[in-house]
Amino acid sequence: MRNEFASCPLCASPLERGREGEHLRMVCRACGYVHYRNPAPAAGVLIVENGAVLLVKRRYEPFKGLWSIPSGFIEYDEDVRVTAAREAMEETGLEIEIDALHAVETCFDDPRGNTLLVLYRAHATGGTPRAGDDAEEVGFFPLEDLPPVAFEAHRKVRGELAGRA
Ligand SMILES: [Zn+2]
Known part of the structure; x- marks a missing residue:
């Protein structure tokens, strides 16, 4: 398993692989800690103006150089909508207002x-489209001419948008 702890984060004993139902989990025989793995939640914004979608080009790996929907990871103490607005500002320079939930997708x-x-x-x-943070470029792309995008979750949304064009 990738990104897996080798030691117990509570007592520092070595973790071992244990079976719980259908799942293999890393467990600590010393203190009973079970390491549950969950997907990391991210939030983003879909901004469509005049039939064109706002995308950002990724400045860093993974998928450096590919376009994606402005988005980023939710901080532990951050409301999901605040994350969406923060990432929009950081990556695109735009102040935004949320209209509705568009989709929830696994990646x-x-x-x-x-x-x-x-x-x-x-x-x-408000604001002017301007690439910032981990975005190298921002651009509006017409629904009928969307570039390839990074990340499975974004590709699902891209496919649905392209189908509307
Ligand atoms: Zn432990």
Whole structure:
């Protein structure tokens, strides 16, 4: 298993692989700790203006150079909508207002680990599109001419959008 702890985060004893029902989990025989793995939640915004979708080009790995929907990981103490607005501002320079939940999609191809994307439909209320943070470029792409995008969760949304064009 990738990204797996070798030692117990509570007592530092070595973790062992144990079976719980159908799942293999890392468990600590010394203190009973069970390491449950969950997908990491991320939030993003789908901004469509005049039939074109706002995308950002990834500045860093994984999938450096590919386009994706503006999004990022939710901080532990952050409301999911706040994450969506923060990532929009950091990556695209736009102030946004959320309109509705668009989709929730699982992503199994992020090499850092599985994720869950909460994607809101939103519209810009201020700012100028400008790449920042881990975005190298921002651009609006017409639904009928969307570039390939990174991440399985984003590809599912892309496919659904392209089907509407
Ligand atoms: Zn332990």
